[in-house]
Amino acid sequence: MNENTSMGNCGISIQNISLSYGKELVLKNIDLRIKKGSVVTLVGPNGCGKTTLLKVINGFLRQYEGTVYIDNKNTADISNLEMAKTLSYVSQLHKSSFPFSVLDVVLTGRMPYISTLSTPGKKDIEKAHRILEFLGIGHFAHRSYTQISGGERQMVMIAKALVQEPDFLLLDEPTSFLDLKNQIHVLKTITNLSRTRNITVLMTLHEPNHAMLFSDEIILLRKLEDRTCGKSTTSNQCDLHNSTDNKPILTYPIDNIVVAGAPEKVMTPERIQEAYGIHVDILEYKGKRIIVPNI
Numbered sequence: 001m002n003e004n005t006s007m008g009n010c011g012i013s014i015q016n017i018s019l020s021y022g023k024e025l026v027l028k029n030i031d032l033r034i035k036k037g038s039v040v041t042l043v044g045p046n047g048c049g050k051t052t053l054l055k056v057i058n059g060f061l062r063q064y065e066g067t068v069y070i071d072n073k074n075t076a077d078i079s080n081l082e083m084a085k086t087l088s089y090v091s092q093l094h095k096s097s098f099p100f101s102v103l104d105v106v107l108t109g110r111m112p113y114i115s116t117l118s119t120p121g122k123k124d125i126e127k128a129h130r131i132l133e134f135l136g137i138g139h140f141a142h143r144s145y146t147q148i149s150g151g152e153r154q155m156v157m158i159a160k161a162l163v164q165e166p167d168f169l170l171l172d173e174p175t176s177f178l179d180l181k182n183q184i185h186v187l188k189t190i191t192n193l194s195r196t197r198n199i200t201v202l203m204t205l206h207e208p209n210h211a212m213l214f215s216d217e218i219i220l221l222r223k224l225e226d227r228t229c230g231k232s233t234t235s236n237q238c239d240l241h242n243s244t245d246n247k248p249i250l251t252y253p254i255d256n257i258v259v260a261g262a263p264e265k266v267m268t269p270e271r272i273q274e275a276y277g278i279h280v281d282i283l284e285y286k287g288k289r290i291i292v293p294n295i
């Protein structure tokens, strides 16, 4: 990602990260830099490691090799409390079997600021109401969290993340349960917050057009195993040989990152083909680029 010399290494710096689940290597030698205050989106096929990478950054997963720095601090040296004041994470799935009110769920986002054995104060409750209003879900405050829809829960989780007042916001598919209007509402809200409060946003999205519309930069990932040559993930190079004369016809490294950078540079038909193995066309409409699957 772009270096910003005036900010030094502020932002997120991911250095040489590799991670396996048992014998399955999922992330390999990932090097990335996410500029402070930017909105960056991870895109790539199911199972390519997007959620895993977010969980490495937020410290949920520890069995990785390499180093992650947040504002120049090695995350291995950041306490859970400090991390909770620095970074909010909204996971892909939200489950709750306890009938807490929406307001109570949002207030759990204030926990890093409340001393042990204390309860949320007037200011915390005001902040929670303000965020709920800001997201347009103030009328849900006293509803039971178990009795609202999947999309409404997703909005509540975003409210909880924002009331935590983070410098860094990690969102895993924040729009997956939302209707079209709310998808745009959430993505606009997140990008506006990033601009106005200098919050660094790293999110995953499956809708490539939304990634292009709302991101400063996009990171396009692919699964480590290469479906074209079918070789194991342990080798560095994938050689395809012409079956008749055995001459190599294609050699390329097997790596998670297909490309990272400005949306128009990343989301090209060639790169999308590399990541997903599908053909797309890119159309221009009113100055915007739109990806259309070539079916």
Ligand SMILES: Nc1ncnc2c1ncn2[C@@H]1O[C@H](COP(=O)(O)OP(=O)(O)OP(=O)(O)O)[C@@H](O)[C@H]1O
Pocket: 021, 026, 044, 045, 046, 047, 048, 049, 050, 051, 052, 053, 092
């Ligand atoms: N706890 C786990 N134990 C074992 N394997 C796991 C675990 N979590 C994820 N995996 C595997 O690691 C790979 C990457 O998973 P991950 O959830 O990071 O993918 P993803 O890119 O977020 O996919 P999706 O787009 O479907 O959310 C997948 O092959 C998955 O099966």
Ligand SMILES: [Mg+2]
Pocket: 050, 051, 052, 092, 172
């Ligand atoms: Mg995921």
